[in-house]
Amino acid sequence: MAHIKHFENLKIQLEAIKSATNNFANDMCIGDGGFGKVYKGEIIHSNGQSMVALKRLNRAFGQGDPEFWKEIMMLSFYKHENIVSLLGYCDDCDEKILVYEFVSKKSLDLYLDKDDLNWVQRLKICIGAARGLAYLHSPSDTQLRVLHRDIKSSNILLDENWNAKISDFGLSKFGPANQQFTYLVSNPVGTIGYCDPLYVESGYLTKESDVYSFGVVLFEVLCGRLCIGNNNDKLRPLTRLVREYYDQNxxxxxxxxxxxxEIHSDSLKNVH
Known part of the structure; x- marks a missing residue:
C-alpha cells in the first residue's frame, strides 16, 4: 500500500516495543481508552531516544486498521506545539501500535474537580487547546482542514508544564479549507455530551461542530465537572444546566x- 511506504521511516520493530514495555507488563500500563491499552517505555524512535507512550490496538473496542492509519497520516502531516506528536508505529505480526511523545500529566478530565489547577492554569490550558484546534481548522494553503469529531477533555493531554496537546485523531475527517462556508455529510460520531446537536440531527459536519465540543470542554473547566454523570445533578447534562442558569443569569x-x-467579575461577564 502506498501510504504504508510513505511512513516507513516511522516504523518500529515489535521486538523493540516488547523490550521497552517488558512484553506489555501490567505495571507498564498507564491507561486504557477506546483504542486499547496505553503503555510507557523508553525506546529509540524517529526523533532519537526517550520515554514514550505506546497505544496498542484492541479490535474488541470497535476501532481497527482505518483509525490506525488515519492517526498516522494526520499526525505526520499536521504538527503543532498543541497537538500530540507521533514518534512511530508498529504493524508487525497483526499488531497495531502507535508511539507518541510521553505526556506525564495524562489528560484534562482527570483534573476538572481537583485543586491541582488554579484559574490561570486552567485558562492557559484552554488557550493552548484552542490554538491547536485553530491550526487544524485553518491550515496552510497546501493542506486540507481537519475536522477532529471527538474533542473532549479526555482527548486533551497535558505535559509536565501543563501545556495542552490535542490527541486521538482516529475519527477525524479532512475538509476543504479554502471556502468561507464548508461542510461534509457524514454519519455522526463522537462522544455523548460533547457532540454538536446540529451534527447529530442532520449529519452536516463543519468546523463549528468541533467548536461546539470545545465549548463543552470550556464549561467543564469552569464548572469543575464532566459534562455527563459527575458530582450532583448526575442525571442532568452540563450543557442543559448551563443553558438554564444562563437564561436565569x-x-x-x-x-x-x-x-x-480567583475569577474577576469582569471575566465572568465575558463568559456571558
Whole structure:
C-alpha cells in the first residue's frame, strides 16, 4: 500500500516495543481508552531516544486498521506545539501500535474537580487547546482542514508544564479549507455530551461542530465537572444546566468552588 511506504521511516520493530514495555507488563500500563491499552517505555524512535507512550490496538473496542492509519497520516502531516506528536508505529505480526511523545500529566478530565489547577492554569490550558484546534481548522494553503469529531477533555493531554496537546485523531475527517462556508455529510460520531446537536440531527459536519465540543470542554473547566454523570445533578447534562442558569443569569452559581474566588467579575461577564 502506498501510504504504508510513505511512513516507513516511522516504523518500529515489535521486538523493540516488547523490550521497552517488558512484553506489555501490567505495571507498564498507564491507561486504557477506546483504542486499547496505553503503555510507557523508553525506546529509540524517529526523533532519537526517550520515554514514550505506546497505544496498542484492541479490535474488541470497535476501532481497527482505518483509525490506525488515519492517526498516522494526520499526525505526520499536521504538527503543532498543541497537538500530540507521533514518534512511530508498529504493524508487525497483526499488531497495531502507535508511539507518541510521553505526556506525564495524562489528560484534562482527570483534573476538572481537583485543586491541582488554579484559574490561570486552567485558562492557559484552554488557550493552548484552542490554538491547536485553530491550526487544524485553518491550515496552510497546501493542506486540507481537519475536522477532529471527538474533542473532549479526555482527548486533551497535558505535559509536565501543563501545556495542552490535542490527541486521538482516529475519527477525524479532512475538509476543504479554502471556502468561507464548508461542510461534509457524514454519519455522526463522537462522544455523548460533547457532540454538536446540529451534527447529530442532520449529519452536516463543519468546523463549528468541533467548536461546539470545545465549548463543552470550556464549561467543564469552569464548572469543575464532566459534562455527563459527575458530582450532583448526575442525571442532568452540563450543557442543559448551563443553558438554564444562563437564561436565569446565574452562571456564577455553577463555577467550581476552588476557583470561584480567583475569577474577576469582569471575566465572568465575558463568559456571558
Amino acid at each position: 446565574r452562571i456564577n452559581e455553577l463555577i467550581f468552588d476552588n476557583i470561584k474566588d
